[in-house]
Amino acid sequence: MxxxxxxxxxxxxxxxxxxxxxxxxxxxxxxxxxxxxxxxxxxxxxxxxxxxxxxxxxxxxxxxxxxxxxxxxxxxxxxxxxxxxxxxxxxxxxxxxxxxxxxxxxxxxxxxxxxxxxxxxxxxxxxxxxxxxxxxxxxxxxxxxxxxxxxxxxxxxxxxxxxxxxxxxxxxxxxxxxxxxxxxxxxxxxxxxxxxxxxxxxxxxxxxxxxxxxxxxxxxxxxxASQPSRISFELPEGYFLGDLPPLGELGVTEHQVDGRTVRLRTRRLQQAATRLLVWAETTGVELRRLDVRSASLEEAFLGIAREASRDSVEVKEYAA
The missing domain is CATH 3.40.50.300 (P-loop containing nucleotide triphosphate hydrolases)
Incomplete structure (x- = not known):
């Protein structure tokens, strides 16, 4: 060449x-x-x-x-x-x-x-x-x-x-x-x-x-990495969202409760997951169906497309 x-x-x-x-x-x-x-x-x-x-x-x-x-x-x-x-x-x-x-x-x-x-x-x-x-x-x-x-x-x-x-x-x-x-x-x-x-x-x-x-x-x-990571789990019987560590301290940007299932979005995945597991260990409960993962490119793609649809923003450049 x-x-x-x-x-x-x-x-x-x-x-x-x-x-x-x-x-x-x-x-x-x-x-x-x-x-x-x-x-x-x-x-x-x-x-x-x-x-x-x-x-x-x-x-x-x-x-x-x-x-x-x-x-x-x-x-x-x-x-x-x-x-x-x-x-x-x-x-x-x-x-x-x-x-x-x-x-x-x-x-x-x-x-x-x-x-x-x-x-x-x-x-x-x-x-x-x-x-x-x-x-x-x-x-x-x-x-x-x-x-x-x-x-x-x-x-x-x-x-x-x-x-x-x-x-x-x-x-x-x-x-x-x-x-x-x-x-x-x-x-x-x-x-x-x-x-x-x-x-x-x-x-x-x-x-x-x-x-x-x-x-x-x-x-x-x-x-x-520009999109929030996600954590989901089932709350034990007798426990509610308010019993968890303060969501603000976990870096939670949004949350959803569906029956006993809790879904959290956070930009501080390691800190949030650690605090939740320490809370569960200290409290003596099991967080069933625990799923902790970073956002996928599909989620980032959809999130960026939604943001672009809402308003005409400048190009977002994400450095490695």
């Missing part, structure tokens, strides 16, 4: 995209992706993920703002960008009568310096299907073929739009391992996914899009 280690491989500044009728799908998006990084772009349906990625891929002209991939405008300088990138669209279209190998060979003829087709088929676990016609592949196998074609040119930058849709659990894990290996070899990956576990497991950093704007950015761990 001939990219400087310090260079931002993808730079997006105040990016905008407007469709016919004046609908603004992307409204001033700004972020950057470093060399050898997996960056996840998250958001609900209609948040602007695919609209943003298509601008990065050079498939359309921005209505405003600036985008650079490998230091070039991906639309006006397509010849300088396209040979160095790989693209896996949300949904690919293949000639149904061709075999898997024939499809890969056909695509390799359109790629400069293509890897051997059988090599990329083996990378994605399709070597055993090399002689099978595309129309006979399952949905998950077609996604694997999509990925294989995106890898034919040994890309410096890889765009993955919902790469594991339709894959079973094993196929999803295998794809994650492959994406990590590509990242470790120096490939820069921009990923969109509806599977938050996928983003949490794979991404070095992420951005959450909401209604065409970025609501939050940061590492998955930092974004998750």
């Amino acid at each position: 001939n990219i400087d280690e310090r260079e931002h491989v993808i730079e997006v500044t105040d990016l905008r995209r407007v469709y016919g009728g004046g609908f603004e799908a992307v409204r001033g998006v700004t972020f950057r992706v470093d060399r050898g990084e997996i960056f996840a772009l998250l958001g609900t349906n209609g948040a602007g993920k695919t609209s943003t990625v298509e601008l990065l891929e050079g498939l359309a002209v921005p209505a405003g703002g600036r985008v650079r991939v490998l230091g070039h405008d991906p639309y006006t300088e397509r010849a300088a960008v396209r040979p160095r990138t790989g693209v896996m669209l949300q949904e690919g279209g293949f000639p149904s009568e061709l075999t898997v190998t024939e499809t890969a060979r056909m695509w390799a003829g359109c790629v400069s310096g293509a890897r051997p087709p059988l090599e990329v088929l083996d990378m994605v676990g399709l070597a055993g299907k090399a002689g099978v016609r595309v129309k006979q592949l399952s949905g998950g196998e077609r996604r694997r073929l999509d990925l294989a074609l995106a890898l034919l040119g040994d890309p410096e930058v890889l765009f993955l739009d919902e790469p594991t849709t339709g894959l079973d659990a094993e196929g999803r894990r295998d794809t994650w391992e492959l994406v990590r290996a590509l990242r470790d070899a120096g490939t820069t990956v921009l990923l969109t996914t509806h599977y938050l576990e996928e983003a949490e497991d794979l991404a070095d950093r992420l951005a959450i899009l909401h209604e065409g704007r970025i609501a939050a950015t940061g590492t998955p761990a930092a974004v998750t």
